[in-house]
Amino acid sequence: MKVCRRVTFNAAHRLYRKDWSDEQNDAVFGKCNNPNFHGHNYVLEIWIDGNIDPETGYVIDLKIVREIAKTEIEDRFDHRNLNLDCSEFQDLNPTAENIAVVCWNLLRSKLDEKYGLSVRLWETENNVVEYEGS
């Protein structure tokens, strides 16, 4: 049984590597490498895998997931610049894939080991990534 809580955060970002030339960054990341950033309404689906607790009928109270999501995801990334404001991306290119890994790690560290975890991140209505952990 899996349960999911969906949360959102609105952030600016830029795709580039500090150790690459402008030409290289442009060639690989195109308009996503705009030096003054662009942004997205990110939608994160947090999927928790576990057994139904026969007492409550819950796998996990989604209020708990919402609170973890608030502290770990929204307070950290909402209305922020991922490249400039967030230590997680100081040396990590904030692609959707890397954002998903960072979110997964942040959530994993706060979640009881008995639960499985995967995340799905919508960057736009046409681009999505899914990460189930390593």
Add this chain to the structure above:
Amino acid sequence: MKVCRRVTFNAAHRLYRKDWSDEQNDAVFGKCNNPNFHGHNYVLEIWIDGNIDPETGYVIDLKIVREIAKTEIEDRFDHRNLNLDCSEFQDLNPTAENIAVVCWNLLRSKLDEKYGLSVRLWETENNVVEYEGS
């Protein structure tokens, strides 16, 4: 190959255990324990797993799934109070997880054994559960 039919039902429910005190129910279920109930537009995705029939090009005719869904799900739960009107929840707390299990069992019993079955139930646009059977 999997195929899915999406159906909806609008129902009232209340989360609580008869054998718990009001305090206990409030502590665990909060506003979901409102004694006079609240309600949701449930969306159920019914996913059937099987091989394509080379004659028809169908895994299963989705009209069959729609008919089973009508009899087993909509006629039973739509415009009902899950706690008061539905025998399935007389002694079972109607959390999204338990509703998904009940729907899965109802559908499973009407579906040819050769098919796999999983269900995804949206309680709100932010809360979802998924059940693949035990």
Add this chain to the structure above:
Amino acid sequence: MKVCRRVTFNAAHRLYRKDWSDEQNDAVFGKCNNPNFHGHNYVLEIWIDGNIDPETGYVIDLKIVREIAKTEIEDRFDHRNLNLDCSEFQDLNPTAENIAVVCWNLLRSKLDEKYGLSVRLWETENNVVEYEGS
């Protein structure tokens, strides 16, 4: 210029008139007259009409709309039974139309007179009503 804030509330209700017989209620309201109630995820769009404040660039700060919506709509109707828990519907049938009028009146009383107001209420993904005031 119009600005809109979208909010949701999940509530139980039943369509019927106390002063009608069961037969009359059934004939007119059908399955919406289930005596034990059913429920919906209501989505309310709150549309405010006004001029852009040249200082802020806002018609109205949507945080203000969100706060009014929280106090007047969500705290009042979310996770409630409209018929039993809400004084507004003691003598008023909670059809989508009447709910929209009640929401409009509640919001109107808290909103500066200089603003126009209309509301759009989604009861299901197929049924919607819109009210611009009398």
Add this chain to the structure above:
Amino acid sequence: MKVCRRVTFNAAHRLYRKDWSDEQNDAVFGKCNNPNFHGHNYVLEIWIDGNIDPETGYVIDLKIVREIAKTEIEDRFDHRNLNLDCSEFQDLNPTAENIAVVCWNLLRSKLDEKYGLSVRLWETENNVVEYEGS
């Protein structure tokens, strides 16, 4: 008869006035005043009002609207920082309201006078503005 084409652009922005102190900006714009910007997936609905051409059955060929939208909106705002990259917002706070006015003016100047024009701009799934011109 009205026809609509929906387009999107992903941009960074920050709400603030250069002529206000940081305190004033924070008091009014809160987290939207993050100095390093944040961002959105903007969705713009372009509504054109006119008569059906009896020859073609079109009010206007939506390909024309899409092309104007590409040149005037997407090429200008997509993957940009509205505050830093776009001359339109050098002295104009990029609130959803002001962005809608700017888009309306840009589109209006390219559209035959015989057509009416209004725009609806979604900043998030919960915040929308609508502008019909002055």
Add this chain to the structure above:
Amino acid sequence: MKVCRRVTFNAAHRLYRKDWSDEQNDAVFGKCNNPNFHGHNYVLEIWIDGNIDPETGYVIDLKIVREIAKTEIEDRFDHRNLNLDCSEFQDLNPTAENIAVVCWNLLRSKLDEKYGLSVRLWETENNVVEYEGS
């Protein structure tokens, strides 16, 4: 007060005029003029304008609208070829605009004069038309 019922129909069509040359049709309608047709999932929003009946709390029972929509729209256009199967488009190019006018006329003829009527037709998720009658 306005109330809306949303219905869908899946149809094939082709944009062209019999009295034009192929070149002219191609120049104006492009890929929409594919001689073997293409198709859409049309979504029709039917908006009824009227006063709330103080007895029922309804502007109109949406079941009535749904039945009219079934007879006049779905039975006529769903799983059909608009050009070949539907007399309404024998001499009328089935653009979204013209389909909206035809739907409006069909619905108008079945609807009590005391109600106002407008329709909104989604041809794709990016193209919409709205018609309020002549």
Add this chain to the structure above:
Amino acid sequence: MKVCRRVTFNAAHRLYRKDWSDEQNDAVFGKCNNPNFHGHNYVLEIWIDGNIDPETGYVIDLKIVREIAKTEIEDRFDHRNLNLDCSEFQDLNPTAENIAVVCWNLLRSKLDEKYGLSVRLWETENNVVEYEGS
């Protein structure tokens, strides 16, 4: 890690087998066997499975997926009649299942072997299929 690009195509089709009688086709495919075709707005989710490239932070640049999708899917199927215009369905019934298999094969042949591939095809908002390859 999986990444997804969502694309659309609008096509006409008819479900039937040339080697069956009209009666047999009607009995099995019902209104989907309308001889003059009907149509859909198909939505195809293309899911690519692989490791994050530590240099770019991408599993695969979604621009590449978009280009393959344009050449292999949109240029081939958009604004077409699947039965009459597309050689893939000359002897294959264009059910959602078979369309998904055809899309999967077309995409698979253009995609580096190191990537996994699955597709999800929405035929309507209620009918979906998913194919992970044989």
